[in-house]
Amino acid sequence: MKITETYSHLNGEEYLIVQRPTIYHEIKEVVGQVDAASFMTKTSKEKTMRGKRLYSPRALNKEFAKLFRDRNWSESRYQYYVTTNRKYMEEIVKRPLDEQREYLITQGIEKPILSYKQTDFVKDRVAVEVQFGKYAFVAFDLFVKHLLFYSGDVINVGVEVLPMKSMASDPAGGRRLSTGIAYYEGEVYNILRHGRSSPPVPLLIIGIAP
Numbered sequence: 001m002k003i004t005e006t007y008s009h010l011n012g013e014e015y016l017i018v019q020r021p022t023i024y025h026e027i028k029e030v031v032g033q034v035d036a037a038s039f040m041t042k043t044s045k046e047k048t049m050r051g052k053r054l055y056s057p058r059a060l061n062k063e064f065a066k067l068f069r070d071r072n073w074s075e076s077r078y079q080y081y082v083t084t085n086r087k088y089m090e091e092i093v094k095r096p097l098d099e100q101r102e103y104l105i106t107q108g109i110e111k112p113i114l115s116y117k118q119t120d121f122v123k124d125r126v127a128v129e130v131q132f133g134k135y136a137f138v139a140f141d142l143f144v145k146h147l148l149f150y151s152g153d154v155i156n157v158g159v160e161v162l163p164m165k166s167m168a169s170d171p172a173g174g175r176r177l178s179t180g181i182a183y184y185e186g187e188v189y190n191i192l193r194h195g196r197s198s199p200p201v202p203l204l205i206i207g208i209a210p
Helices: 010-017 021-033 057-070 084-093 099-106 134-152 184-196
Strands: 002-009 074-082 113-123 128-129 157-163 203-207
Touching: 002 010, 002 021, 002 184, 010 021, 010 157, 010 203, 021 057, 021 157, 021 203, 057 113, 057 128, 074 099, 074 134, 084 099, 113 134, 128 134, 134 157, 134 184, 157 184, 184 203
Parallel strands: 128 157, 157 203
Antiparallel strands: 002 203, 074 113, 113 128
């Protein structure tokens, strides 16, 4: 596959170019090693294209996972305690987990709620998510997951890898991905609509195609 377009939010790409050039090279290398044609293995069950052969998101994700883990990228889990009090949240967001709990107890919360978020590929304070999923999953990555890891001082930049719209449709107008799959152009548009500083985390959005 190839990188067709990139969108840098809050200097996410610039950070990678200057501060993490090796990491950025590895991301590009992984994309370039995926042979998309080998993963057109899903048989559609949708009424409008029943029986049509499509790209398999599951198989593509598995291949990306193998290639990233071959380069020592690993899964990361960020644990934190939940509070609906803004003051308490601002106090605990960068504290160690045990200190978060102790602080909330001193504020009268008897049973603090423990939660976590998980991201698939993290290395040298860069997180990568590869998404061939529905729109809601991408929105969660961009506006919740990357932001949480950034505010928790786990990463410095988040990278989201998405298919281009052209990957979803063949030249004749038929589909090559299931309906409802998020695509690069649409998600970049959503970020632009939110304004220059939202979400408040440096991001690089990468659009890929066969």
